[in-house]
Amino acid sequence: MRHRKAGRRLGRTTSHRKAMVRNMVTALFEHERIFTTTPKAKEVRRVADKMMTLAKRGGLHARRQALSFMQDKAVVAKLFDSLKDDYMDRNGGYTRIIQTGQRIGDAAQMAILELVNYREEEGGEEEN
Numbered sequence: 001m002r003h004r005k006a007g008r009r010l011g012r013t014t015s016h017r018k019a020m021v022r023n024m025v026t027a028l029f030e031h032e033r034i035f036t037t038t039p040k041a042k043e044v045r046r047v048a049d050k051m052m053t054l055a056k057r058g059g060l061h062a063r064r065q066a067l068s069f070m071q072d073k074a075v076v077a078k079l080f081d082s083l084k085d086d087y088m089d090r091n092g093g094y095t096r097i098i099q100t101g102q103r104i105g106d107a108a109q110m111a112i113l114e115l116v117n118y119r120e121e122e123g124g125e126e127e128n
Contacts, residue, residue: 007043010040029048033115034113037109038111045095048113090116097111
């Protein structure tokens with residue numbers, strides 16, 4: 001029985017799962033939106049909210065804690081310098097999961113994980 005054991009195993013070893021979550025959190029803050037399976041999105045959301053809380057706290061210690069997890073200085077700088085300003089007045093709930101249906105190959109439930117203040121870049125046509 002798995003009583004009182006939080007988190008999903010996602011069919012991976014511990015080291016693989018930790019590396020995957022680290023990479024997905026880094027990609028989420030880099031691109032502000034990622035496309036993945038629903039269980040992965042739910043697991044990444046937990047960690048992404050913690051990273052945003054670190055950014056809101058600011059300070060050197062919080063930045064080093066985020067760097068020890070994400071390990072991409074440019075993404076951590078983006079998180080601490082520009083992204084955190086949009087979320088200073090929010091008390092949690094920094095991400096949103098949008099269900100998108102099933103993947104064709106294996107019928108896995110797919111989802112989009114994005115930051116709440118994500119704005120799609122308007123490309124192509126411009127109205128005068």
